[in-house]
Amino acid sequence: MGIHQKTKSxxxxxxxxxxxxxxxKVLNSKELTDMRFPLFSExxxxxxxxxxxxxxxxxxxxxxxxxxLCNQTCSHCHVDAGPDKKEENxxxxxxxxxxxxxxQYDIHTxxxxxxxxxxxxxxxxFVEECRKLGKHVMDRCNLTIVVANKKYHDLxxxxxxxxxxxxxxxxxxxxxxxxxxxxxxxxxxxxKAMQMLNAVGYGKEGTGLKLNLVYNPTGTFLPGNQxxxxxxxxxxxxxxxxxxxxxxxxxxxxxxxxxxDYMIENGQYETYMQTLLxxxxxxAVAGVMxxxxxxxxxxxxxxxxxxxxxxxxKVAGERTHINDFDLAALExxxxxxxxxxxxxxxxAGSSCGGQVA
Amino acid sequence: xxxxxxxxxxxxxxxxxxxxxxxxLADKFFSYYAEVFKEGALSEREKALIAxxxxxxxxxxxxxxAYTSGCLxxxxxxxxxxxxxxxxxxxxxxxxxxxxxxxxNHAKNLTM
Ligand code: SF4
Ligand code: SF4
Numbered sequence: 001m002g003i004h005q006k007t008k009s010x011x012x013x014x015x016x017x018x019x020x021x022x023x024x025k026v027l028n029s030k031e032l033t034d035m036r037f038p039l040f041s042e043x044x045x046x047x048x049x050x051x052x053x054x055x056x057x058x059x060x061x062x063x064x065x066x067x068x069l070c071n072q073t074c075s076h077c078h079v080d081a082g083p084d085k086k087e088e089n090x091x092x093x094x095x096x097x098x099x100x101x102x103x104q105y106d107i108h109t110x111x112x113x114x115x116x117x118x119x120x121x122x123x124x125x126f127v128e129e130c131r132k133l134g135k136h137v138m139d140r141c142n143l144t145i146v147v148a149n150k151k152y153h154d155l156x157x158x159x160x161x162x163x164x165x166x167x168x169x170x171x172x173x174x175x176x177x178x179x180x181x182x183x184x185x186x187x188x189x190x191x192k193a194m195q196m197l198n199a200v201g202y203g204k205e206g207t208g209l210k211l212n213l214v215y216n217p218t219g220t221f222l223p224g225n226q227x228x229x230x231x232x233x234x235x236x237x238x239x240x241x242x243x244x245x246x247x248x249x250x251x252x253x254x255x256x257x258x259x260x261d262y263m264i265e266n267g268q269y270e271t272y273m274q275t276l277l278x279x280x281x282x283x284a285v286a287g288v289m290x291x292x293x294x295x296x297x298x299x300x301x302x303x304x305x306x307x308x309x310x311x312x313x314k315v316a317g318e319r320t321h322i323n324d325f326d327l328a329a330l331e332x333x334x335x336x337x338x339x340x341x342x343x344x345x346x347x348a349g350s351s352c353g354g355q356v357a
Numbered sequence: 358x359x360x361x362x363x364x365x366x367x368x369x370x371x372x373x374x375x376x377x378x379x380x381x382l383a384d385k386f387f388s389y390y391a392e393v394f395k396e397g398a399l400s401e402r403e404k405a406l407i408a409x410x411x412x413x414x415x416x417x418x419x420x421x422x423a424y425t426s427g428c429l430x431x432x433x434x435x436x437x438x439x440x441x442x443x444x445x446x447x448x449x450x451x452x453x454x455x456x457x458x459x460x461x462n463h464a465k466n467l468t469m
Contacts, residue, residue, distance in 0.1 A: 174434035217429070224431040228401050232432050 003144055005073040006183035009082040010261060017261045018080065020312040026260065026269075027339040035270045037277055040341045047282035047345075054291065054335045059327065061293040062135075063111040064098055065306060066090040066123065068298070070115040071148045074182045076216070076259040078310050081115040089115075090298040095126050097322045098296060102133050105327050111293070113140040113306060118152060131162045138165045144186055146193035156193075156200045165210045166202060167249075168194075171218045173236035181218040194243045203244040213248045220263060220272040222279055222347050223250035252276070254307050254343040276342040284349025290335050296322060304335045313338065369419045402431035409438060410445040 010018040017023055025031040041052035067089030070081035102110065110130045117123055117139060130137050139159065146155050159166055168190075172178045175187035194203075194211070201207035213233065217223050230248035237243040253259045255273060263269040290304040294315075300322040303309035313336045314320040317329055376383030394404050405427040412420035428438050 172432075172434060174436065176436070177434050215432075219429065221426050221430050225396065225401055228396055229432045232400070232402060 002148075003072060003183045003185040003189055005083070006075045006181070007073050007258065009073060009084055010080050010258060012082070012084050015261060017257070017264075020310070023256055023260060023311060024313075024338065026264070027255065032264060033270055035273070037273055037339060037342075040337050040339055043277075043280060043342075044282075044285050044337075044345075046280075047285040049285060052337075054285070054288065054337065056331050056333065056335065057291045059105075059107055059292060059294050059331060061109045061111050061289075062098070062102060062107045063113060063293050063295045063306060064090070064095075065113050065295065065297055065309060066095070066115070066117045066120045066126070068115045069119045070142065071119070071145055072116070072142055072183055072186065074258070075262055076181055076218075076253055078254050078257045078259065078307060079115060080257050080310070085115065088298050089120050090122070090300075092122055094298070094300045094322065095122050097300065099126075099129050099133065101322060101325050102130065102135060107135075107294075109136045109138060111138040111140070116142050116145045118145050118155060124158060127158075127162055127164060136165065137162065138167055141166050141168050141193075143168045143170065143190040143193040146196060147189045153196075156197045156202065159197070160200045160202065160209055163208070165212065166197060167212045167214060169214045169216070170194075170233075171216050173233050173240070177218045191241045191243065194237075194245070195241070198242075198244055203246055210247075211245045213245050215248055215250045216253055220253075220266075220268045220275070222275060223252060226250040226348060250348075252343045252346050254340055256307060256340050257310055273339075273342065276346045279346035280342065281345055281347060281349060284345045284347070287349050288341070288344045290344075294330060302330070307340055307343070308336055308338075311338065311340065364418045366419075366422060369422065372419075400431075402428070402433050405431045406433055406437060406441040410441040413442050413445045414449060 017026075022031060026033065029036050039052075044054065045052055065079070068079055068081045068085035069083070069089055070077075070079075070085065071083060073082040101107075112123070112127070114120070118141065120126075127137055127139070141155075141159075145152050147153070158164075169182075170178065170190055171181050172187075178187040178190065179185065197211050198204065200209070202209045203211035215223060215229055215233070223229065226248065229250050233248050234245070237245070255263065255269070255276070260269070263272055290308070293305060295303040295306050295309050297303065297309050301309075302315045302320050302322065302325070303313065304315055308314075315330065316333045316336055318324075319326045319329055373383075373387070376387075394401065394408075399407075405424055408420065409424040409428050412424050425438070428441075
């Protein structure tokens with residue numbers, strides 16, 4: 001069966017948006033639009049962040065984006081990942097440096113993301129080493145990778161053996177909705193992969209093996225109530241495919257990278273930003289994920305979150321690389337905010353960890 | 358102020374303004390409305406689908422736009438949305454056809 005690519009990466013299309021500086025200009029109304037939106041840093045003053053700044057609480061999650069290589073090319077991807085991204089992938093040396101940091105500090109969770117992180121040849125070794133350090137490991141798995149090639153078919157067993165928490169994107173329980181965002185055939189392969197994960201105990205009660213889903217809207221609308229969506233996903237996936245999972249996290253599409261490109265192409269950018277702004281929820285500001293996460297790129301730079309990473313907004317301060325990692329300095333830094341942050345504060349808020357305001 | 362058309366999608370955004378000319382009633386309506394659409398015995402998604410079907414029955418373009426977005430937000434898909442509209446259409450067709458019995462009764466009275 002296999003999947004069909006939905007689109008091409010911005011870089012391979014030579015799109016102006018492949019330049020992160022250009023994306024920031026659009027977000028700040030200096031390119032392509034005249035519509036002005038209040039500065040995010042001004043807006044959060046309403047939420048009691050009176051100096052317009054957000055500080056970390058404590059770094060608990062070490063998120064490593066180990067590469068942009070992916071077997072899919074979803075139309076909304078904030079990483080601009082795809083099968084053509086053969087260069088931007090983390091090598092052994094940088095991963096070893098990450099392990100050194102993890103050994104040194106009391107950061108309990110390692111969140112491995114990509115691309116399809118499993119395509120990095122160092123992936124399994126890295127997971128094993130993190131587990132040896134006693135860390136909780138999360139893998140952001142796109143599901144289809146499990147059935148993409150024979151060499152990945154045993155991933156469910158590998159995950160189970162190392163008690164990896166699997167966090168997977170599934171934008172809908174309908175094939176049409178899912179494939180319209182992720183590519184034809186993605187839904188069918190995702191169902192197969194979930195069944196394989198279920199077969200080794202993932203998503204099943206009493207096994208302790210967590211399979212969590214990430215829902216994001218397949219268009220320029222906001223996600224609905226997380227609990228209600230979770231209940232409906234559970235009912236439909238069980239009914240039609242006999243699939244079980246643990247929790248569903250509803251997240252908002254961020255107005256960056258390929259989703260930004262999609263909106264501009266379809267004349268939806270301004271309306272969407274307006275929607276995010278109107279849904280601004282002061283109560284969601286305190287729970288944004290950058291407060292307890294540090295994000296590392298394939299080349300070892302440090303960011304407040306995966307979104308800032310994709311906009312090349314490095315952490316504030318002098319020490320911006322894993323080679324001069326300084327936890328104390330990081331925990332007292334100001335988080336770098338920009339207009340895309342409205343995506344994290346709309347409605348109940350958007351956190352890949354599932355906390356909603 | 359003259360417009361060339363009756364319905365302007367932009368007017369939906371002004372819905373809240375109906376309170377300008379009668380605030381207490383508008384306030385009551387909006388708080389009732391918000392309460393109705395909350396998750397209850399029916400889920401928010403089911404309520405949005407009912408609203409979409411009713412919107413097609415009353416043929417309100419504002420409601421159709423609003424509940425198309427609403428249904429998608431609440432996690433409905435195209436198939437569910439189209440089925441909801443068929444329910445509305447079936448009731449409409451049926452409610453005309455069922456009067457066929459009245460026509461038949463009357464015709465039978467009138468004819469030999
Ligand atoms: S959204 Fe995930 S699966 Fe899709 S292209 Fe991006 S990294 Fe790959
Ligand atoms: S986009 Fe990143 S920096 Fe901005 S609020 Fe969200 S998590 Fe924090």
